[in-house]
Amino acid sequence: MDQSNFWRVIHLDEQNAVNEQVNEQHSAKLICTANHGFAPYAQEELRRLFGSLKSTMLIPGEVFIVTLATTLQEATERILEKAPIFLRHIFPVVMEIPGADKDQAFEQAVSYLLKREYLEGSRVSVQVRKAEGSSWTENPGALRDQLQERLAPLEMEFTVQDPEWVISLFAAKDTWYLGVSQPDRNLSDWNGGAIRFQREEGQISRAKFKLLEAEKQFGIPFDSFRNALDIGAAPGGWSSFLLERGLQVTAVDPAKMHESLIHHPNLRIVNKNASEVKFKESQFDLLVCDMSWSPKQMARLVTDLLYSLAPGGTAVVTVKLLTKKPMALVHDIIDIFEQSRMQIQGAKQLFHNRDEITLYMIKY
Ligand SMILES: C[S@@+](CC[C@H](N)C(=O)[O-])C[C@H]1O[C@@H](n2cnc3c(N)ncnc32)[C@H](O)[C@@H]1O
Structure with missing residues (x-):
């Protein structure tokens, strides 16, 4: 009808x-x-x-x-x-x-x-x-x-x-x-x-559900990307999701990745703080970041690495709402990204987000 x-x-x-x-x-x-x-x-x-x-x-x-x-x-x-x-x-x-x-x-x-x-x-x-x-x-x-x-x-x-x-x-x-x-x-x-996903055997973290939900909510074609940068990747829920979708993944985190991922042929692990890493220009077509960190510092860190995301590339980041004024905070963070050539495609508190929201953006 x-x-x-x-x-x-x-x-x-x-x-x-x-x-x-x-x-x-x-x-x-x-x-x-x-x-x-x-x-x-x-x-x-x-x-x-x-x-x-x-x-x-x-x-x-x-x-x-x-x-x-x-x-x-x-x-x-x-x-x-x-x-x-x-x-x-x-x-x-x-x-x-x-x-x-x-x-x-x-x-x-x-x-x-x-x-x-x-x-x-x-x-x-x-x-x-x-x-x-x-x-x-x-x-x-x-x-x-x-x-x-x-x-x-x-x-x-x-x-x-x-x-x-x-x-x-x-x-x-x-x-x-x-x-x-x-x-x-x-x-x-x-x-x-309340979207539910089945927990899989050997699933590394519940964080994976956030990316699965973002895929559904925003219609992000994850398997169309080739080369992803995962910032704040440990223990590796998001990285494992991207590997399953057939991507090459560079995982940046000073903390340890789950042992089941360490020898994955398509995963490069960089055990460093994201502020210390350097990549080639336009090296990636997907950037994801789930750092559960001060949102403004996260935005600064991510925008400093945006040179490595090719124009037309996609970014998915979670924004921690560590404040009593989440609406104002979200708008500040969106402003920071918009000033860095990122076009906001979606902003949503997903069911699997706790005190955070997920931003979906495309670089122009
Ligand atoms: C919520 S966990 C990420 C979970 C991950 N997305 C998953 O699916 O398993 C946040 C991670 O961010 C990392 N982190 C925090 N600050 C960072 C920084 N400045 N550079 C790189 N990683 C950082 C922490 O070490 C932690 O492992």
């Missing part, structure tokens, strides 16, 4: 509904998720986009509901266009259900969903979360399973990967929030934006 039809469907549904959110009243409700502790910055991003907004925390520091003085379609489009840094996931609330009685709430959700004919026969991801104090006392997975069972008449194919539609249910303390959306409207097609 194309986008305009989708919004028309939602619009018609809502005209018939009693408890549903009514879009044409220029009020949109979204359930919003950020990394733990970063919800205030996601709220600030929305405030900058929409001016004033009404917002209530549902999981402290992490999940909140906003009411925006605009339609759902407009709100979503403005957020998608802005590509926020801290706001990780959204879903549009199409129905609010009183949540005190879990059985009644469940039945209302089922009866709403069974009437959505456009879901019939499609690939659907059912994403359920709950907050503390919810009347749903079992785990959210059990609620998802029961919901899927009851939705059998719609003959949907339930899937986690590449769904056509996402049914979202957030069972908060007093209210259950229900959403139906196309996955590209949610900023991420994972439940709450």
Whole structure:
């Protein structure tokens, strides 16, 4: 179904509904998720986009509901266009259900969903979360399973990967929030934006997940590069990822690389501080840096080495948010890179980033 039809469907549904959110009243409700502790910055991003907004925390520091003085379609489009840094996931609330009685709430959700004919026969991801104090006392997975069972008449194919539609249910303390959306409207097609990767046997560090997530989030074609510089490489999670993608890797770190990598034929290890190394001009077409260090010093170190990145080359760096003003810090760091011929392609706090964000840049 194309986008305009989708919004028309939602619009018609809502005209018939009693408890549903009514879009044409220029009020949109979204359930919003950020990394733990970063919800205030996601709220600030929305405030900058929409001016004033009404917002209530549902999981402290992490999940909140906003009411925006605009339609759902407009709100979503403005957020998608802005590509926020801290706001990780959204879903549009199409129905609010009183949540005190879990059985009644469940039945209302089922009866709403069974009437959505456009879901019939499609690939659907059912994403359920709950907050503390919810009347749903079992785990959210059990609620998802029961919901899927009851939705059998719609003959949907339930899937986690590449769904056509996402049914979202957030069972908060007093209210259950229900959403139906196309996955590209949610900023991420994972439940709450929490993208999971399987830990592999012999995996060197969890840091590898950050690069895997950056690959998905920004669509970075890692296997199209040939020669990478990895700054702050030890113990080697990122280097091993790049080696798996077939790249030649130069790893710079005074600390030790994992022993499984030491004799890799495509890896050159430079056991030095990044401020002490010298390379040829335009030697690399990819530069990555995950130094968990003072961000301004990291930016200086990396910009000093940018001569070794060929024009058109890509850089992926993590920026530690060691400050109470992360938004200002991120903008300062972006400024430093922009003044060094780097064009920002993406800036995002990924699910696998802790107190940091990831920058994706291309040198011009
Ligand atoms: C978070 S770890 C990197 C993890 C790595 N990306 C992985 O996937 O395994 C940060 C590394 O940065 C290195 N580091 C810190 N300052 C550095 C500097 N000035 N030059 C080179 N490496 C540095 C540390 O020694 C540490 O090994």
